[in-house]
Amino acid sequence: MRVRDRLWPGLGARGVWLELHVAVSCAAVVAFEVAALNPGPLGSLLLVLVAVLLGFLLLLLRRRAPLVPFGVGAALAAIDISTGLLVTSYAVARYVGSWRIRAAAGVLGGLAALQPWDHDTFNEWLAGGATAALLVVLPGALGVWQRTRLQLLAALRDRAERAEAERELLARDAVLTERTRIAREMHDAVGHRVSLMALQAGAIEMAAGDPARVEQLARQVQDAGRQALDELRQMVGVLRAEDIDDQAPLGPQPGLDDLPALLARAREAGLSVRLTGQTGVPVDAAVGRAAYRVVQEALTNAGKHAPGADVQVCVAHAEGQLVVEVLNGPASRIGAPAPGGGYGLVGLGERVRTLGGRLTAEPRLDGGFRVEAVLPT
Structure with missing residues (x-):
């Protein structure tokens, strides 16, 4: 041989x-x-x-x-x-x-x-x-x-x-991209619900002497938990091949018009939120969805890291641009340390850059925080 x-x-x-x-x-x-x-x-x-x-x-x-x-x-x-x-x-x-x-x-x-x-x-x-x-x-x-x-x-x-190796790499990259997108959606949707539940649970502790208020907050926690489970079940069902044929609820993704409802839920959870600007102006669906996610993530972070702070949401339409700004002041009370890996803002940056916009997230001199997204319309 x-x-x-x-x-x-x-x-x-x-x-x-x-x-x-x-x-x-x-x-x-x-x-x-x-x-x-x-x-x-x-x-x-x-x-x-x-x-x-x-x-x-x-x-x-x-x-x-x-x-x-x-x-x-x-x-x-x-x-x-x-x-x-x-x-x-x-x-x-x-x-x-x-x-x-x-x-x-x-x-x-x-x-x-x-x-x-x-x-x-x-x-x-x-x-x-x-x-x-x-x-x-x-x-x-x-x-x-x-x-x-x-x-x-x-x-x-x-x-x-x-060519076969390139197809495998493209397929692998597509899988990783889809996993990242799904993880970002789960973080934005489910994470926000869970954060609201944590805020409402803290409000229950503070309202222990008011049985009616405790009952109201407990009901809100229960509703938020059900919604979080429903959203999680829908996303997991999309990932499972055997569930593709099932009649899963596929409602439209939230957009700019849904900001008032988002802020209303945040107020029910105990956040002090004020909205300025116009939210009914028609924009591209992807831009409206990104603006909604920016406000949602900013409210989630404000509730976790600055409990009791006032939050201001401003939506402005400039020349060919949609500017969404969320400002929160410093925390008015000391809360439990909020866990987080910092992936929410990273995911928002990726989403905004994909649309050709820019995201700014920075602390303010008064101890608060500012999140601004500039999106092309």
């Missing part, structure tokens, strides 16, 4: 048997040609040894160094033993990549087959040219065609493999 790999790299057992068959057949035909010439006992022995040498070189070097057996074949063709040149011309054209070397070998082989030193009449020159074409040009053309064909197949195979 190691000897075969070293002498004929990349060839299987069938390839090695083919090389052996070509070498033995060529040497046998050359030996018959030697016998037909009848050069005498000593000449016959010498030429038979040369034929054996040609077969040995073909066996070992036809693919790796085809110029070596080609030289022997050209020398034999010069003395009317032409089979070796027929086989080695194909090998040079097939396995040598340089066109200059091919052309030089073709000229040398053509001269050996033509034998210009032995022609006197036009018919002899014509016969010599036909012999050169048969022994050199035709097998050389076949060798070049076979080499070009295999190179084309290899190029097509590589292109197909690269």
